[in-house]
Amino acid sequence: MTLTQADIDREIAELHAVAPKSGHPLRDFAPYRSSVLRHPKQPLVPVKDPEAAELTGPVFGVTDVTPLDADLTRRHVGEPLGERITVEGRILDRDGRPVRGQLVEIWQANASGRYPHQRDDHPAPLDPNFTGVGRCLTDEEGRYKFTTIKPGPYPWRNHRNAWRPAHIHFSVFGTAFTQRLVTQMYFPGDPLFPYDPVLQSVTDPAARDRLVAAYDHDLSVPEWSLGYRWDIVLDGPAATWMEEGR
């Protein structure tokens, strides 16, 4: 029996009706079929050790990135196809303090919704001028900035007619390993949001909204690119929180 979008919509609605409004996705969210066998069933074990290694984390420096790494449109001889955009924002901890000098990595599909990955067999064209990988370090105000092209939505095989909304994958480090975050940035007004079990795995609608960038006309560059702003807030304690006795 083929699983249809209507089946998935019904499952999502049922879970949203009963699940607590969580700020992070449920690890067990059956409409996203891959989650079924890949989430722990035992409760997580809390660690309260102020000496825990995880309250510190990896450090990065200028040798870990090159300035060109933040411009995904200049990694090949020619210009990539698609709508050129800049994405800018700040990385903050839960107290609003900037996360400085930390690594931000992004990856994304091209304008046609295709990844240059051997297992992506979506029959959309590869772009010889676009790989879709970038990285940078946050500045003194916790700011990151990338120049890229707007990724396309793409089909996947979670169910019949499953499409992912356009998104950019983000990997972010805080000052502690406990603040580690891998997430996805979405684009405002995407009609695919309600159909996507990955986005809908976040049961709190306000939290889902925090995954959507804002179009910012002041960030658009005349005759060049459209600007999007997306701030990221890292969860989890940092060592300084423990030092302050929280």
Add this chain to the structure above:
Amino acid sequence: MNRPTPSQTVGPFYGYALPFPGGEEIATGGITVHGHVYDGAGDPIPDALLEFWQADPSGSLKGAPGSLRRDPVTGRVVGRHGVDFTGFGRVPTDADGHWTLRTLVPGNGYISVCVFARGLLHHLFTRIYLRHDPFLDTLPAGRARTLLAAEERPGLYRFDIRLQGEGETVFLDFTS
């Protein structure tokens, strides 16, 4: 208080973006830790990504930059020479769900692990203990062994990660 940005799965296609040559080598001349990652059906997971963070042999958690180092002129990945201890490793599982890490024995006795995978909507933390530790005695009965690496021969440790089911690995929470 700011509200945190939700996690989302790393997905299936991170492989051309996040792994880097030498990511499995925090340092040479020390120990090797290896294992598989399994799902709830006992099948190996070929698209998991593991990150490691640990103290150096003296117990220092300062780390060092350079774990993603590239040639500053060509931008080519030059990997690591195995001497500078950055404390950070990143290893994707292979087609058999297997991973290998080369590092030094951490002074505090454990290596921190962060697990990402397609199908895993929010990462999971666990720890590889290389020797017995009082922390293991605080864990629910029968589960401590999931955090204790088995020494297969001197310097070679085995540590399997089971995301679900029989022998499910203990995963840790630092937020509550």
